[in-house]
Amino acid sequence: MTPEQIKADYRRSMDAVGEIVTIRRYTGNGPNRPRFDADVRARVVDYEPDELVGPIVQGDRKLIVLAEDLIAAQVPLDLRKGDKVVVRGRELNIEAPDDNTRRVAGVLIAYELQVRG
Numbered sequence: 001m002t003p004e005q006i007k008a009d010y011r012r013s014m015d016a017v018g019e020i021v022t023i024r025r026y027t028g029n030g031p032n033r034p035r036f037d038a039d040v041r042a043r044v045v046d047y048e049p050d051e052l053v054g055p056i057v058q059g060d061r062k063l064i065v066l067a068e069d070l071i072a073a074q075v076p077l078d079l080r081k082g083d084k085v086v087v088r089g090r091e092l093n094i095e096a097p098d099d100n101t102r103r104v105a106g107v108l109i110a111y112e113l114q115v116r117g
Contacts, residue, residue, distance in 0.1 A: 003107035010066055010109055014041050021063065022086035023075050037086075038073035040065055042113075044087055055096065056114060061087070063113040064102070070111070077108075085115050092117035 001009075018041035026035045043064040047056055063085060070077060079097035086092070096114040103109060 001104075003104045003109065006104050006109055007066075007068065011068075014043065014064075014066055014069075018043050019088075021065075023065070023070070023073070023079070024084035024086060024091065025076070026084070036075075038070075038075045040069040040073050040075065042085075042087075057116070060095065060114055060116050061092070063087070063111075063115055065111045065113060067099075067108045067110055079111060079113070085113065087115070090117065 020039050021042045021044070023038050023040055024035055026033050028034060045062050045064075047060055047062055052058055052060075067077070070079075077099070079094060079099075081093075081095060081097070083094045083097070084091050085094060092115040094113050095116050098112040098114070099108055101112050
């Protein structure tokens, strides 16, 4: 399969099971620091018990976010630890943004985010 075919498969899946979340990045310091918010669709799942190893702890969640959705929402593709995601009204910390696992032939299809909070 080509990257374009896989992107189409991911898009169909996201249309069926995705939900709107907000990617949030704060800048500056203090309680009134400015922030950038962008709404994108994501698949939100809990980790399975056998995945709770290393830095993944009970209560962490995995989010799959399409790269195309991030680009369309003008989210910088340098997602990093400390950025936030608002899921169902709750602000969660991005612990580990993974832009390698969901690449096909070098093309980024989706981010896999480990979030906590």
